[in-house]
Amino acid sequence: MSTANIKLAVIIVSYCNAEDVDRCLKSLARSDWNHLEVFICENGGEAAYRGLLAALVGPDRTLQRSSDASDTLDQPQKRLAAVAKCRFQDRTNAVRVGLAVENLGYGGGVNTWLEPLLAVPGWGAVLVLNPDTEVDSRSLSELIAKSAEGFGMVGGSLVFDNTPDKIINYGLHWSRMTGRVVAVGRNAPIGSAPSVEDLGRIDAVSGACVLVTRAFVEDVGLMAEDYFLYMEDLDWGRRRGKHRIGFASKAIIRHIGGTTIGSAVAPEKRSHLSIYLSARNGILYARRFAGWRWICHFGVGLLFAARYMLKGSVPAAKVAFLGLLDGAKGKTGRPDAMPGAQELG
The missing domain is CATH 3.90.550.10 (Spore Coat Polysaccharide Biosynthesis Protein SpsA; Chain A)
Known part of the structure; x- marks a missing residue:
């Protein structure tokens, strides 16, 4: 063609x-x-x-x-x-x-x-x-x-601006068992x-x-x-x-990544908005495509929320938990009523 x-x-x-x-x-x-x-x-x-x-x-x-x-x-x-x-x-x-x-x-x-x-x-x-x-x-x-x-x-070949010799990912894989998103080919050499x-x-x-x-x-x-x-x-x-x-x-x-809402940083330093949307939308997606397994994904999400707490970021853990709950409730769209939502205008 x-x-x-x-x-x-x-x-x-x-x-x-x-x-x-x-x-x-x-x-x-x-x-x-x-x-x-x-x-x-x-x-x-x-x-x-x-x-x-x-x-x-x-x-x-x-x-x-x-x-x-x-x-x-x-x-x-x-x-x-x-x-x-x-x-x-x-x-x-x-x-x-x-x-x-x-x-x-x-x-x-x-x-x-x-x-x-x-x-x-x-x-x-x-x-x-x-x-x-x-x-x-x-x-x-x-x-x-x-x-x-x-x-x-x-x-x-998507590459980070500061590491142009390594690929960010070839594409994305979603685990039906855990709900985690995997960057396939992460850090593979360019080319x-x-x-x-x-x-x-x-x-x-x-x-x-x-x-x-x-x-x-x-x-x-x-x-x-x-x-x-x-x-x-x-x-x-x-x-x-x-x-x-x-x-x-x-x-x-x-x-460059994450310039709008602060997602291109270490997990414990991400903006609350980024943490919330990641947690909420992971559950929303699972409810649509994983059937009853979304409950397991919720459990995995709780472990990731606990990780923030272990790193000393209690507010981030609370925001992640709120996102998980809102995902379980089926809340969608712009998160107007959460801390940090003012970042969205």
């Missing part, structure tokens, strides 16, 4: 992190793939949206405003209060910056653009990309080439590829950088939104049905 004419839609969800978005866009501007358009959803409110445009658009910035706004995607959508159509300074590719009507979470931010895209012909794949990532110049073409081999969900056995264990590609084909989206549907943050990538992969997961080892993506 030829990939030459595949049009790629790149979706980035922002939350008050304009500097990350700008760095990510600069890397996309260096890509060897020409057939792409970028769609940004700012979840942080009007002030964050204005700040994002100020950081991105201008004579000495990464983007310039486009005078043509005749496309339906250039207009506010049902969950986008405003849309600014732009383009790269040195490329004609469109970059649309949208303001979400409220903080929709990660899955909701992705779907805010993905849903209207389903009604638009022409594009063949979508790349969901964290704002705190940078793609190598060949990454997009490598991901698309792998998808053309018959893979509906494709990942690349390596998963074995057949490892590839068979992968349940999903990390949402930090995941390419899915249009056929995948049309068959599987949109990202789950009720997790708000964490586990939506595993949920998407779990629902993939006939669509196979592939890995493009030459697609290099640098990932």
Whole structure:
């Protein structure tokens, strides 16, 4: 299958992190793939949206405003209060910056653009990309080439910015027995590829950088939104049905990680919001996909909560326990009524 004419839609969800978005866009501007358009959803409110445009658009910035706004995607959508159509300074590719009507979470931010895209012909794949990532110049073409081999969900060599010689994971595996999420291939050398056995264990590609084909989206549907943050990538992969997961080892993506809510640190130093959502959503996911075993997963979660206490972080242990309880109660969405929820605006 030829990939030459595949049009790629790149979706980035922002939350008050304009500097990350700008760095990510600069890397996309260096890509060897020409057939792409970028769609940004700012979840942080009007002030964050204005700040994002100020950081991105201008004579000495990464983007310039486009005078043509005749496309339906250039207009506010049902969950986008405003849309600014732009383009790269040195490329004609469109970059649309949208303001979400409220903080929709990660899955909701992705779907805010993905849903209207389903009604638009022409594009063949979508790349969901964290704002705190940078793609190598060949990454997009490598991901698309792998998808053309018959893979509906494709990942690349995701590496931490400070250890670019080691892979964060080939993909994610969810243990049906314990409910823990395992990073398959953690710390494997850059340039390596998963074995057949490892590839068979992968349940999903990390949402930090995941390419899915249009056929995948049309068959599987949109990202789950009720997790708000964490586990939506595993949920998407779990629902993939006939669509196979592939890995493009030459697609290099640098990932800083956790810049928005403080998850890219040692477990005992993570933000309470990150701890809560991880605990709650692990149980929500288990209730959907593990049947009665979710009760066992709850027990394992209690052990992890106790670990925080043993490390001297009693508040973190309490937050983890609260997350487990709320997951058992089936609570979903934005956690407005917990300590630290103000971080979400």
